[in-house]
Amino acid sequence: QLQLQESGPGLLKPSETLSLTCQVSGGSVNNNNYYWGWIRQPPGKGLEWIGSIYYSGATYYNPSLKSRVIISADTSKNYFSLKMTSVTAADTAIYFCAKHTAAGGDWFDPWGHGTLVSVSS
Amino acid sequence: DIVMTQSPSFVSASVGDRVTITCRASQDISTWLAWYQQKPGKAPRLLISEASTLQSGVPSRFSGSGSGTDFTLTISSLQSEDFATYYCQQAHTFPLIFGGGTEVDIQ
Numbered sequence: 001q002l003q004l005q006e007s008g009p010g011l012l013k014p015s016e017t018l019s020l021t022c023q024v025s026g027g028s029v030n031n032n033n034y035y036w037g038w039i040r041q042p043p044g045k046g047l048e049w050i051g052s053i054y055y056s057g058a059t060y061y062n063p064s065l066k067s068r069v070i071i072s073a074d075t076s077k078n079y080f081s082l083k084m085t086s087v088t089a090a091d092t093a094i095y096f097c098a099k100h101t102a103a104g105g106d107w108f109d110p111w112g113h114g115t116l117v118s119v120s121s
Numbered sequence: 122d123i124v125m126t127q128s129p130s131f132v133s134a135s136v137g138d139r140v141t142i143t144c145r146a147s148q149d150i151s152t153w154l155a156w157y158q159q160k161p162g163k164a165p166r167l168l169i170s171e172a173s174t175l176q177s178g179v180p181s182r183f184s185g186s187g188s189g190t191d192f193t194l195t196i197s198s199l200q201s202e203d204f205a206t207y208y209c210q211q212a213h214t215f216p217l218i219f220g221g222g223t224e225v226d227i228q
Contacts, residue, residue, distance in 0.1 A: 107155035
């Protein structure tokens with residue numbers, strides 16, 4: 001059964017770089033059927049797709065975040081990562097990783113449990 | 122970008138009620154739409170894909186319909202465990218966009 005687990009620092013200062021990893025178990029990041037994505041949710045608010053990576057390394061980003069975000073994958077260690085530069089308080093959110101299917105619909109399933117990232121001075 | 126407009130944003134209902142949530146896309150997305158359920162402190166759970174395909178393990182009281190720009194999630198008889206927030210998501214093109222959410226609360 002495919003499982004995803006986010007990890008990374010929970011507290012950042014403004015202007016720092018957010019770095020999160022999503023460890024994949026029960027399946028391979030190097031699978032041409034899947035994309036691997038990041039979604040975030042500010043406290044009490046809705047869901048925002050950040051971006052996704054395909055097994056080939058191709059990446060797709062939300063235009064609103066594209067200038068600050070890099071998603072990469074390490075197929076040897078079976079995880080993918082999110083880096084977001086120059087964070088502000090507006091980046092405080094729960095960050096989820098999730099899989100979506102390359103052929104036949106980009107819906108997210110399964111999801112990781114999420115990790116809270118707070119940005120505060 | 123495709124804009125997803127979900128309504129209502131809040132529903133107050135009782136156990137046994139029929140609840141309908143709508144989602145409208147700003148352009149034709151065929152049936153490339155998903156519905157999720159999210160409970161407090163939990164990750165979203167995929168309920169329905171491709172507008173109407175119920176995921177394994179999801180109770181049959183949930184159903185989805187629609188195509189093009191207008192979609193509906195229906196809970197035929199609300200149960201206590203269904204009180205949650207529901208989101209639609211267009212899966213047609215990048216960027217992938219979620220609706221604003223509908224909170225279903227106990228009346």
